[in-house]
Amino acid sequence: MMRSPKQALVMTLYILFLMVPIYWLINMSLKTNTEILGSFTLWPRDLTLDNYRTILTDPSWYMGYVNSMIYVVENMVISIAVALPAAYAFSRYRFMGDKHLFFWLLTNRMAPPAVFALPFFQLYSSVGLFDTHIAVALAHCLFNVPLAVWILEGFMRGVPKEIDETAYIDGHSFGSFFVRIFMPLIASGIGVAAFFCFMFSWVELLLSRTLTSVNAKPIAAAMTRTVSASGMDWGVLAAAGVLTIIPGALVIYFVRNYIAKGFALGRV
Amino acid sequence: MDKTLNNKAWFLVAPVLVLVAFSAVVPLMTVVNYSVQDTFGNNQFFWAGLDWFDQMLHSERMWAALGRQAIFSAIILAIEVPLGIFVALNMPKKGFWASVCLVLMALPLLIPFNVVGTIWQIFGRVDIGLLGYALAKLGIGYNYTANAFDAWVTVVVMDVWHWTSLVALLAYAGLQSIPEAYYQAAKIDQASRWSVFRYIELPKMQGVLLIAVLLRFMDSFMIYTEPFVLTGGGPGNSTTFLSIDLVKMAIGQFDLGPAAAFSLMYFLVILAISWVFYTVMVNLDKAEGK
Numbered sequence: 001m002m003r004s005p006k007q008a009l010v011m012t013l014y015i016l017f018l019m020v021p022i023y024w025l026i027n028m029s030l031k032t033n034t035e036i037l038g039s040f041t042l043w044p045r046d047l048t049l050d051n052y053r054t055i056l057t058d059p060s061w062y063m064g065y066v067n068s069m070i071y072v073v074e075n076m077v078i079s080i081a082v083a084l085p086a087a088y089a090f091s092r093y094r095f096m097g098d099k100h101l102f103f104w105l106l107t108n109r110m111a112p113p114a115v116f117a118l119p120f121f122q123l124y125s126s127v128g129l130f131d132t133h134i135a136v137a138l139a140h141c142l143f144n145v146p147l148a149v150w151i152l153e154g155f156m157r158g159v160p161k162e163i164d165e166t167a168y169i170d171g172h173s174f175g176s177f178f179v180r181i182f183m184p185l186i187a188s189g190i191g192v193a194a195f196f197c198f199m200f201s202w203v204e205l206l207l208s209r210t211l212t213s214v215n216a217k218p219i220a221a222a223m224t225r226t227v228s229a230s231g232m233d234w235g236v237l238a239a240a241g242v243l244t245i246i247p248g249a250l251v252i253y254f255v256r257n258y259i260a261k262g263f264a265l266g267r268v
Numbered sequence: 269m270d271k272t273l274n275n276k277a278w279f280l281v282a283p284v285l286v287l288v289a290f291s292a293v294v295p296l297m298t299v300v301n302y303s304v305q306d307t308f309g310n311n312q313f314f315w316a317g318l319d320w321f322d323q324m325l326h327s328e329r330m331w332a333a334l335g336r337q338a339i340f341s342a343i344i345l346a347i348e349v350p351l352g353i354f355v356a357l358n359m360p361k362k363g364f365w366a367s368v369c370l371v372l373m374a375l376p377l378l379i380p381f382n383v384v385g386t387i388w389q390i391f392g393r394v395d396i397g398l399l400g401y402a403l404a405k406l407g408i409g410y411n412y413t414a415n416a417f418d419a420w421v422t423v424v425v426m427d428v429w430h431w432t433s434l435v436a437l438l439a440y441a442g443l444q445s446i447p448e449a450y451y452q453a454a455k456i457d458q459a460s461r462w463s464v465f466r467y468i469e470l471p472k473m474q475g476v477l478l479i480a481v482l483l484r485f486m487d488s489f490m491i492y493t494e495p496f497v498l499t500g501g502g503p504g505n506s507t508t509f510l511s512i513d514l515v516k517m518a519i520g521q522f523d524l525g526p527a528a529a530f531s532l533m534y535f536l537v538i539l540a541i542s543w544v545f546y547t548v549m550v551n552l553d554k555a556e557g558k
Contacts, residue, residue, distance in 0.1 A: 089280035114511035119295030185555025
């Protein structure tokens with residue numbers, strides 16, 4: 001099909017709708033508070049990087065990013081590591097209760113985090129994990145592991161079973177087959193699953209805020225600090241927001257060729 | 269694909285099982301535990317039977333929150349699914365601009381939920397936000413913190429902004445899998461644009477669209493952070509959805525019993541609806557496999 005001007009117009013309008021609020025945030029982050037509150041300007045007249053400077057020089061701010069990054073990466077590694085063998089089992093074998101187990105796993109993706117906030121708090125407090133990165137990483141496994149299993153299963157289904165059989169005939173053990181032959185074949189699937197784990201762990205706030213206080217406080221929770229006695233510090237708030245968008249944008253850029261298939265959970 | 273019967277596959281599933289049991293079953297049991305007990309402090313608990321469930325079933329507050337939630341999810345699905353399909357149909361098929369569109373469209377999906385709330389909180393303010401300011405200049409009285417209707421519109425537009433791309437990307441993935449030959453055949457048959465959509469594109473997108481509806485339903489039904497940051501559930505209770513109400517009850521007021529009973533019923537509602545979607549999806553997969 002040919003691209004018509006009408007199509008280009010629709011896309012331009014839609015992308016504009018998506019970008020304008022983000023532009024506004026960036027715009028605000030480059031203004032001084034006096035300019036934000038004093039006059040209404042479409043672009044910063046008095047360009048300043050002070051808001052960013054505040055964040056990047058204050059440990060209580062920038063440690064938020066470090067903390068978020070640590071638990072997101074931990075969660076990604078744990079989720080993929082346990083989901084890989086499970087997805088293989090679901091895609092290759094029938095076994096007792098497999099369908100029920102698969103649905104039960106998915107139900108965890110459907111569980112409202114609000115339901116789990118308080119029990120998680122008590123569980124992790126009682127085992128002494130409260131306010132650690134690993135606690136948040138484990139809590140996020142609740143929705144990321146089922147999702148990773150679901151995505152990986154979709155990708156693995158596309159690999160013909162004959163490859164497994166040939167590898168066994170060639171004398172590969174299960175472990176060596178899985179790591180040397182099978183994983184490279186579904187590398188894009190692993191990338192997509194990791195992307196989704198990153199995404200949902202990075203954007204989640206309710207659980208990560210409930211499970212941390214000081215040492216592992218995520219950036220999203222740190223942003224509530226900008227409300228102070230002297231009113232909102234809009235500039236710093238906007239700058240912190242802009243900085244949370246950057247990791248996501250970088251990750252999207254790397255997986256852009258797989259995004260479409262990935263969003264279909266490998267099921268196209 | 270034919271699968272071999274092999275119960276040893278359980279060993280491969282075991283790690284997931286242990287992990288999810290730790291992070292889902294244990295907390296869920298705590299909730300069940302609270303839902304049937306009452307406490308007067310000092311960690312002394314008394315058996316309360318099903319009283320809390322009974323109380324919550326007759327609670328106007330819960331029914332009101334459920335009603336708002338149902339309306340919200342219905343509006344979200346009614347706007348985002350058609351709009352997402354429409355956008356996907358207009359996306360460039362390949363090349364540089366396809367990549368640009370993909371990256372820009374995926375961007376809102378990777379913004380932390382509270383930042384999404386913050387963006388719209390700023391954007392909608394009459395004094396410093398572009399949207400609020402522009403509307404005020406046009407003479408439309410708009411104030412999402414005071415007017416319930418404005419608050420609803422803002423929350424809905426925010427969600428459309430945030431998640432329509434997910435539907436669009438899924439539909440786009442479905443469209444990508446249609447071989448060019450189908451379109452050529454349709455051209456030879458002189459099929460109209462509508463019949464191409466109805467008989468070629470829509471059936472091919474069915475599978476991914478179900479995933480989209482399922483994901484959008486689940487996530488809109490559990491929505492918490494964005495409206496909480498934007499409106500805090502207000503003005504009044506007008507945008508207090510189920511999760512917001514639940515967190516208020518459990519952590520704000522520490523009414524553990526009712527909150528737990530509420531949680532379980534909330535979970536069951538989502539589970540029941542999702543199960544229907546899931547069954548349809550699995551049957552569709554089977555039908556396609558044959």
